[in-house]
Amino acid sequence: MTVQAIVFDIGNVLIEWQPERFFDRVIGAERSAEFFAAIQLHEMNDRVDAGEVFHDVIAETIAQNPDWADELTLWRDRWIEMASPVIDHSVRLLRALRRAGHPVYALSNFGNETFAIAEPEYPFLEEFDKRYISGALQIIKPAAAIYEHVENDSGIAPGGLLFVDDRHDNIAAADARGWKTHLFEGPTGWAERLVQEGLLTPEAAQ
Missing domain, CATH: 1.10.150 (DNA polymerase; domain 1)
Structure with a gap:
């Protein structure tokens, strides 16, 4: 898909x-x-x-x-x-995806107050098309309900979602629902995956 x-x-x-x-x-x-x-x-x-x-x-x-x-x-x-520093290459990939016209969502375990602290420091946090923040939803990954919420709210079937996370348990939970996944071990590997999926050109993924 x-x-x-x-x-x-x-x-x-x-x-x-x-x-x-x-x-x-x-x-x-x-x-x-x-x-x-x-x-x-x-x-x-x-x-x-x-x-x-x-x-x-x-x-x-x-x-x-x-x-x-x-x-x-x-x-x-x-x-x-x-909560620092920024992983600059990852932010470039986020912005490159948006420039290419791909919807980009956040799905993160983050407190309400701590997210409010982070937003002024990291303007890219406001650049997502949709944000699914655990504190607001009162559900944390890897609970199945938070992934189900993303599916229902976005209207996208699991196989249409590509999820990147650094934790094996969060990836496993998404895999179990049929999401496409990528275990983040650095931005270079993530960039390569985005190119493989045809979402970015090699130049855009730099």
Whole structure:
């Protein structure tokens, strides 16, 4: 089936998301390792991505873990530094697809408040034809319901959707529904896939 829309994950596809790297740099690798071992930070982040209020989740986690209040405050106040830098080649591919007339969607696990923080920093986040953000939908990947929502809202059958994501579980869930998929391991491979699919010329994919 011909690709009718290209669906981008955001974190680690368009913007690097490496909280451990941020904390290694700011508080040192040893303290950072202790922090990530002591606090279920990725689970905390999943709650935000599922629609809970960012500041409320952080405040609750601080109350439960007062010894880590300084580090959790850094997570709250300097969140944008963890969601950086931009993966420039991926953004060029997004824009090249749109110039070529292909609908481009976002399907991302992202909190409502954190997405609002990111939008002014990364103007390309406003360039999608449709955005499916987990915080707004209150469903996170890889739950089947979020993929079903994309299908129903877009009116595109699964085989007409090409989805790029950096996580194996998210790709597997899309595969199970019959989507075309690409596991993101860098923008060069993604560019090659877009050329193979006939969506971009080699020149446009640079």
